[in-house]
Every structure is written in C-alpha cells, then in structure tokens.
Amino acid sequence: MTDRLVDAAELRRRTSELLAVHPPATTDRTDFLRARFDAGLAWVHYPEGLGGLGAPRSLQAVVDAELEAAGAPDNDPRRIGIGLGMAAPTILRYGTEEQKRRFLRPLWVGEEVWCQLFSEPGAGSDLAALGTRAVREGDTWVVDGQKVWTSSAHLARWAILIARTDPDVPKHAGITYFVCDMTDPGVEVRPLRQITGEAEFNEVFLTGVRIPDAHRLGEVGDGWRVAQTTLMNERVSIGGMRLPRDGGMIGPVAKTWRERPELRTHDLHQRLLGLWVEAEVARLTGERLRQQLVAGQPGPEGSGMKLAFARLNQEISGLEVELLGEEGLLYEDWTMRRPELVDFTGRDAGYRYLRAKGNSIEGGTSEVLLNIVAERVLGLPAEPRTDKDVAWKDLAR
Secondary structure: OOOOOOOOOHHHHHHHHHHHHHHOOOOHHHHHHHHHHHHOOOOOOEEEEEOOOOHHHHHHHHHHHHHHHHHOOOOOOOOOHHHHHHHHHHHHHHHHHHHHHHHHHHHHOOOOOOOEEEEEEOOOOOOHHOOEEEEEEEEEEEEEEEEEOOOOOOOOEEEEEEEEEOOOOOOOOEEEEEEEEEOOOOEEEEOOOOOOOOOOEEEEEEEEEEEHHHHHEEEOOOOHHHHHHHHHHHHHHHHHOOOOOOOOOOOOOOHHHHHHHEEEEEEHHHHHHHHHHHHHHHHHHHHHHHHHHOOOOOOOOHHHHHHHHHHHHHHHHHHHHHHHHHHOOOOOOOEOOOOOOOOOOOOOHHHHHHHHHHHHOOOOHHHHHHHHOOOOOOOOOOOOOOOOOOOOHOOOO
16 A cells, blocks of 8 residues: 555545444444544554554544544543553554554554553653663563553553663663553552642552563663653654644633633733734644654654643643632632543643643653753753763662
C-alpha cells in the first residue's frame, strides 16, 4: 500500500464501507472500534495491520470528520491518553512485530489502559538518575523500586517502565525500557492526594516484579534513547493537543467575560486580550507542529509548546479567579476521588487554578524544558555536567 493509492477519496470510500458493514447505531461500541482499527482507519499513517494504511498522517482528519458526521463512537482519547500519546509511538518505533500486534489494538480501542513508570522520588527533573533496579534471571527481569507521579496507575493494565540494569556505567547508559504488567502481585499502587483534592496521581511500589525479556523495548542499556521517543511525544500530546478556537483554558474565562459584564474592568480587559492572543498563537503553533510530524518524529519543538502551555494555563486560570472576585475563592468539592481521566479545564475556576500549578512540573519541568529549548533549538552551550563519565553507583545521593 503506497501513499499514492491511499488518498482522501480512498479513505472516504473505506470509511463509508466501514459504516455500511458496522452501522454505529446498531453496533456495539467496542466492536465498532475494533472494526475501525482492523480497517486501517485508527491511525491512517501507521502500517497496515497495525491500525493504519501507511497513508499521510494529515489525512487522519478526513476519516475523523466522516465518522463524526455519522455519529460513530470515539475511543475516549482523554481516558487513554498515555497509551495513545506515549506508549503507542514508542512501541511502533522500537517494538518487535509480536509486541506491536499484541499491544497496539487493545491500546487504541481502549480495552487496556496504560500508565508511565518513569519519575522517582529521587529522580524527577534528573530522570536519568533513577534507581529502580532490574536484574536479569534467565529470560526474566526482576524489578524492585519505587515510581511516583503516575497518572492512571489505579486504572492501568500495562505500564511503560524504565529501570537501571547496569549501575557500573554512567547514568544515561545503564537504563533499559520495559513493558510492565500492572497486575503482577509485586505491583502496589497508592493514591497521592493532590492540592485539588483528587488523587489522579499515584505512587507505585515494585517488589520482585517479574518482567519477561520479551516485554523489553529496545536493546539492553539503550533505554534512555527509547525513553526520549516517549518524552518527546508526551510533550507534544500535552502542549500540542488539538483545540478549537477559544478552546482550552481561555474558553471558560472568555465565556465568563462575555456573560458577566458587571465583573469587567479596564485592566482585566487588557490582560484578557493579551492572553487570548497568546493562546490563539499557541493553538496555531500547535497545528503547525502537528503538520511537521507528518515528516517524522517529534523534535525539541514540542518542549517549547509544552512550556507555553504551562505558562498560559497558569496565567489564564489566575486571571479567571481574579475576575470572579470573591466567587473565585470558592471551591465546589474537596471530596477525595480517583478520576478516570486528567481534566485540565474541568470543574470550576478554583479547580482550574489549582490544577494548572502542576502543568509546569508534569511532562518535564519548565526548567528542564528551558534547557532543552536553549541547547537543541537555539544552539546555546550545554550546561556543564560533572557526572557525565561517572558510574551511576558512584554518584552522590
């Protein structure tokens, strides 16, 4: 199947055929999504047999528009965002054929939720300093350690995991990447209650978790390079998400401004105008970034988008609370809950304000991303690293 054969007309024909054989009104939701995947209409740019047709990535919008117009169900992407945005592109690039065929279909359909076991209590911004150990025993790896800030771990069937397999080499060199079964008896998930009152994050304790070597992604010791694919895609999925005009964090505050004229002041008006323009620039830049992805893997530009996303969310949510005055100090519900999805813009203004504080930490701290932009986009000198050639076991901790 070549790009020449799979054009917009061909995709419309295939979509019509899918809808005729599996009418959304009478077809079970999961059955429809499985059929869509098998028809190559899940990720049209993925290879045949893996949810795609090897078509240009830009043509996905053609399929999505046809299915939306027909009232077809989607795969609830916010609930399975880690699988779609991080695990899938990493599996596609580094996985074996067996791994791709085992994991990609249930991942896209939403039958299996994924989480990310990267950060640790002593390895957040300096992720390469991680200490979770994986020791090989024949065809199995035994993993012990602790991970933290794990979104959706309480729902996940699988996890993407990086662990230290060689402590005798520098920290970036001794890491290996695995797919971890979250139902293993050695996996313990504990909720981390956040400032919002929710526990969307978790800490995960790994005790004698046994991972078959068949669930390793990439070569032994090459986990840092594999993880870069995950991290670059993560930043694009957070900072470059597709939004309509007036979408995202700017939407609720703009709506309040239009509907509540009694709250307006000249100063707030000027600030809102400036932030609205910045949000629109960020939205259009995100569209351009997604178009660039058609040509290859995400680059450091995603870090810039994620930086802008965090700053704008915090400034806009702060303006919203200020605009509402005393109402902005109210909070609807502090009940402890473990949500099924991460919602940056949901609930009330107080929730949005508090939840936005995490935007400059999750997916790479703003400080780390500033370094990435400085070094990889602007070409500035790298920060000095005294630990570059020091074995991980000899690092001060």
